[in-house]
Every structure is written in C-alpha cells, then in structure tokens.
Amino acid sequence: MRQFIFILSALLLAFNCPAQLTNPQSKEITEKFFPDPEVDINTPAFQKKRGFTDYEEMMAFINERLAAHSDVMSLSFIGKSQKGKDIPMIVLKRGKGSDKLRVWLQGGLHGNEPASTEGLLYLLDQLLNNPEHAYLLDRLEIAIVPMANIDGSEKLTRDSHNGLDLNRDQTKLMAPESVSLKQAFSDYQAHVALDFHEYRPYRRDFTHIGEWGVTNGFDVMFLYSGNLNVAEELRNYTKETFVKEAGSLLESKEITSHAYFSASDVLGAVEFHQGSLNSRSSATSYALANTISTLVEVRGIGIGRTSFKRRAYTTFLVGLSYLRTAYDETAEVKQVLARAKAKPTEAVVKHQTPVTEVSMTLIDLESVEKKDFKVRMKDAWQTKAQVSRPRPRAYLLMPEQAKLAEKLKILGLKIDTLNQSRSVEVERYTVEYYLQEAEKYEGVHRQRVSTSITRIVKDLPAGTFVIRMDQDRAGLAVEALEPEAPNSFVNYDVLHTEEGAELPVYRYLNKEAL
Ligand SMILES: [Zn+2]
Structure with a gap:
C-alpha cells in the first residue's frame, strides 16, 4: 500500500x-x-x-x-x-x-x-x-x-x-x-x-x-x-x-x-x-x-x-x-x-567503508512521532584506504595531454612545463584490466581500470607538464590522475585508454628536483 x-x-x-x-x-x-x-x-x-x-x-x-x-x-x-x-x-x-x-x-x-x-x-x-x-x-x-x-x-x-x-x-x-x-x-x-x-x-x-x-x-x-x-x-x-x-x-x-x-x-x-x-x-x-x-x-x-x-x-x-x-x-x-x-605521504586511490549497524532517528509516518530505527550504515568517517601508493614528488603528463593540464589548472593546480627534454626515472602505469561501462553516467561511458606500475627510465620531451605535489591542492591531483581513483580522468573517459596501454601519466618519485 x-x-x-x-x-x-x-x-x-x-x-x-x-x-x-x-x-x-x-x-x-x-x-x-x-x-x-x-x-x-x-x-x-x-x-x-x-x-x-x-x-x-x-x-x-x-x-x-x-x-x-x-x-x-x-x-x-x-x-x-x-x-x-x-x-x-x-x-x-x-x-x-x-x-x-x-x-x-x-x-x-x-x-x-x-x-x-x-x-x-x-x-x-x-x-x-x-x-x-x-x-x-x-x-x-x-x-x-x-x-x-x-x-x-x-x-x-x-x-x-x-x-x-x-x-x-x-x-x-x-x-x-x-x-x-x-x-x-x-x-x-x-x-x-x-x-x-x-x-x-x-x-x-x-x-x-x-x-x-x-x-x-x-x-x-x-x-x-x-x-x-x-x-x-x-x-x-x-x-x-x-x-x-x-x-x-x-x-x-x-x-x-x-x-x-x-x-x-x-x-x-x-x-x-x-x-x-x-x-x-x-x-x-x-x-x-x-x-x-x-x-x-x-x-x-x-x-x-x-x-x-x-x-x-x-x-x-x-x-x-x-x-x-x-x-x-x-x-x-x-x-x-x-x-x-x-604533505600527507600517501596517495589514497580507493577507499573502503565498513557496514555497521546504528540507531537512526526518523519520523515514523504511522505514529507521526520521532522514533529510533536500527539501520545498516556505511559511514565515510570510518573509511579505510583500500588501495594506496606513496605520493610522488610530481605527476608528469606528456605534452599532448594539454586538455588534462587545462582541467588541472582550472582545479587550481599550478603546472610547470619542462623547457628541455630530460631522461629520468619514473613510474609507468600499464592498464592490466579494462572495462568501459555500456550505460552512460553523467554524459560519459565510464572506464574502470586496474594498472600495474613499473619503474622505467623515460625520455621526457620539452613541454612535458609537471604537477608538483608540494602545493596546496595536491590532493586534487591524486584524485584526478591516479587511474583507479573513482573520479579520475581515466574513470570519466577524459583520458581514453584500453587494455594493455601505457598511460601518458607518470609518477616521479626521485629526490632531485626536476
Ligand atoms: Zn543539491
């Protein structure tokens, strides 16, 4: 009824x-x-x-x-x-x-x-x-x-x-x-x-x-x-x-x-x-x-x-x-x-929240009184890191990723560019698992990925974007650039990818400044 x-x-x-x-x-x-x-x-x-x-x-x-x-x-x-x-x-x-x-x-x-x-x-x-x-x-x-x-x-x-x-x-x-x-x-x-x-x-x-x-x-x-x-x-x-x-x-x-x-x-x-x-x-x-x-x-x-x-x-x-x-x-x-x-030292990529039973006060429509009900609850305040990685000193974006760099700037992140090519040790993401959702969410077919990370020496061309992580809004870079993060550019297909692909985003962890 x-x-x-x-x-x-x-x-x-x-x-x-x-x-x-x-x-x-x-x-x-x-x-x-x-x-x-x-x-x-x-x-x-x-x-x-x-x-x-x-x-x-x-x-x-x-x-x-x-x-x-x-x-x-x-x-x-x-x-x-x-x-x-x-x-x-x-x-x-x-x-x-x-x-x-x-x-x-x-x-x-x-x-x-x-x-x-x-x-x-x-x-x-x-x-x-x-x-x-x-x-x-x-x-x-x-x-x-x-x-x-x-x-x-x-x-x-x-x-x-x-x-x-x-x-x-x-x-x-x-x-x-x-x-x-x-x-x-x-x-x-x-x-x-x-x-x-x-x-x-x-x-x-x-x-x-x-x-x-x-x-x-x-x-x-x-x-x-x-x-x-x-x-x-x-x-x-x-x-x-x-x-x-x-x-x-x-x-x-x-x-x-x-x-x-x-x-x-x-x-x-x-x-x-x-x-x-x-x-x-x-x-x-x-x-x-x-x-x-x-x-x-x-x-x-x-x-x-x-x-x-x-x-x-x-x-x-x-x-x-x-x-x-x-x-x-x-x-x-x-x-x-x-x-x-x-600076937090970790980049939390995925959160996991336990389900607990709590008492919740709601207005009961039958009696028109406030009553306590036992409910199952996931409270973000109790969340734990499910996947986390060390925070890099910087994220690096290949020069052709100007669209991503532009969005990061609008988010308030300061972005530098390399004015000459460099060869440096970085961490590379390779897409190991890939699924693009059939149904649209908010105008996009979201991509779900998991990646493996490999340490490589990478030739970075002039024009490579550098997002340093010692800035105020570094947490936004983690959420946008770690591919598995639930609201990342990869997730929202702002950065399209496929199984087996190397992402044009790198993690820089060395002590020396870039
Ligand atoms: Zn609203």
Whole structure:
C-alpha cells in the first residue's frame, strides 16, 4: 500500500498536478516538526504567494543593495549559463589588504533547491543592513554565488540545461558552468567554503522502514569530507569546530541537524551512507583544495513551498554561524590550513567503508512521532584506504595531454612545463584490466581500470607538464590522475585508454628536483 501511494504521488508529480495534491508532507507533520519561524524575510520569494525567486528578481534585489552599499559590496559575472545568462558573484569586503579570511558561499547548484538561493540573499541583506553583523567584515572577506545553476533554477530542475548534474562534475568539468564556477573558486582561494543545497525528505527507500514508511526529520544535514587525501586535522577541525558551532546555533532556535546521510536499496535491504568521499562533489572537492568545506543540505526537495521560510532561515543561520566561527577562529583556521598542506605521504586511490549497524532517528509516518530505527550504515568517517601508493614528488603528463593540464589548472593546480627534454626515472602505469561501462553516467561511458606500475627510465620531451605535489591542492591531483581513483580522468573517459596501454601519466618519485 505504502509503495502504491508513493508511486501514485510520483505519477501525479510527473503529470504536473498542483502541489497540494503531490506534496507528500501532511499538515500535521509540518505543524508539529517544521513550523515557520517568526522572522521577516525581505527576499523576493516572500513578496509573492507562489513560486520562488527567479533570475530577474534576484538581479534586481542584488542591484538595489549594490546601489546602496558600493563601499563594501562589488558585483562581477564569472561566466554564462548554457542559455546565456550571466552568473553573478558578489564580494563583500571592507577596506584594502589581503590578510582577511576568505569565505565562499554558494547556492543553487541544483536548480530545484530554491531555499539555498533564498537563504543566501537574506544573508547578503543582513550582512549589509543589520548592524549586529557589521563586525564580521573586520576580519572576513565574503564571496557569494547565490544561483550557480541559473538555467536549472529558472525551470526548477536539478540539472543544468544539457542534463549534466553540476555536483557530479567537479573533476571532469564537462559543463560550462562547472568550468566558470571552479575557475572562480580556484581564483578566490577561499579558506572556508559552503555549498548550500536542499535534500529530499520523502524517499522511495524510506517506504521500507516502519509500518507506513518514514520521513527524514532533520531540518539540515552537514556533508563534510571523510576522504583520506584530505589531511586528518583539517577533516576533524571542520567537523569539531564549524559543524559543531552551527549545530549549536540551530539548536538554540529549535532547528535540528545531523551529519548528512542518504539511503539506497542494496539487494532488497535499505543501506544508509553517511559523509562524503567523492571528489566529483563539492564537499570533498573543496576540502581537497585545502579549504574548510561543508555541503549543507536543508530539508526541502519535493515539498513545494511548505516550510519555505524555515528552510531559507535555516540556510541563513548556517551561513551566519560559519561566518562567526571564521571570525572567532581566524588565526587558528590559517594555522590548520598551513599544517594540512604539509604533505600527507600517501596517495589514497580507493577507499573502503565498513557496514555497521546504528540507531537512526526518523519520523515514523504511522505514529507521526520521532522514533529510533536500527539501520545498516556505511559511514565515510570510518573509511579505510583500500588501495594506496606513496605520493610522488610530481605527476608528469606528456605534452599532448594539454586538455588534462587545462582541467588541472582550472582545479587550481599550478603546472610547470619542462623547457628541455630530460631522461629520468619514473613510474609507468600499464592498464592490466579494462572495462568501459555500456550505460552512460553523467554524459560519459565510464572506464574502470586496474594498472600495474613499473619503474622505467623515460625520455621526457620539452613541454612535458609537471604537477608538483608540494602545493596546496595536491590532493586534487591524486584524485584526478591516479587511474583507479573513482573520479579520475581515466574513470570519466577524459583520458581514453584500453587494455594493455601505457598511460601518458607518470609518477616521479626521485629526490632531485626536476
Ligand atoms: Zn543539491
């Protein structure tokens, strides 16, 4: 029965039935767990009864503030959406000098998650107009990209215009928006970065739990990286300082939070996953760029405008909390990031996460109460290295691999080139196992490989690209260039190969500088 109801509501949604018919959330659940807060929010969506802030309304809202606050606010456009709309980036900065801590705030990367944009516009207005927050700009410089996926936001669809999911595109960089956003992010060199999203609280998998199914009861979930190529101190500091502080502020407003989890069907049983490992998504991609990074998931997809004020306010509060923590911890943040880049010695190519049984609090739809359920869980925080190699001193790319070098530059990596040919000892990859997937994933037929590594003496021509591993964002090079890594250029067929092939990527491990 519950599956039937779920399928019925999915069908109604597919045929564009009015929201009140398809919204799976009962009034009782909204009133009991997610009432709107008593705040006035002056952003465009709250000036109308239906829909969300569109691009024109957002630009008008931004331009009004720009006219009144040009002393601290500037506006630039970092690129165009596929349909030709300029992507705005706002910078708030008081005075000159570059010693301030830089915070990156992004929303709307998925176009059907409107509270992210709305909450950031509210935060922008509060930072400019509420004197209570003015002190933050004494120590912080703040970049805001409120609508990263404009074409998707205009149509309330998750993906960009050509069907690519921009948060699966952070290493392969196939969508033009991904290139613009990553270039702007790399240039900005943020110390702290937040990417705001919304999540779907009613899921097909959840119909298997309890008598009538369950819904996720947390207002917000924090996704931070457990990837082992991110320095352990940086991972822990993000969680124990920034995430924790945000949780406390939310709790004081009776807004609930949890580490981000999702669920999937594994052989007929629901399995939960918690945390982030994949560099295809912003939480880990930004962390690998040596940034304190969190992807923020507010409870919202699939419930229309229900609790929209609460969702926008929650987004605002998380942003505000991160700014306050960054202000309080300015010196510590810089030290943690400086230590974090002081080189892990391993390059973790594959992760393995154990399945454990944990207790999870969810809203039971039968009793409309929060209840604890025993669930099977893979927690990224418990992950171990499955395949790892010593970190090389540098990765080398043959001169004809300019496309790969270009993507690495956009990811923020510094790349040198050899100005004369050299003969040096390197490690070579040979593809021993090769499988190209028949089905497309995000626009590509992914390649799965395993390689053997041989030490050889290689003649490197002039023009060989050198990616030194003593730089801030070296972890991104590991994820992009180790062929077996799950989000590597080989995996995404950015670098096509075949069984038996020698890859045009080499590992340089000698002590002497190249
Ligand atoms: Zn999202």
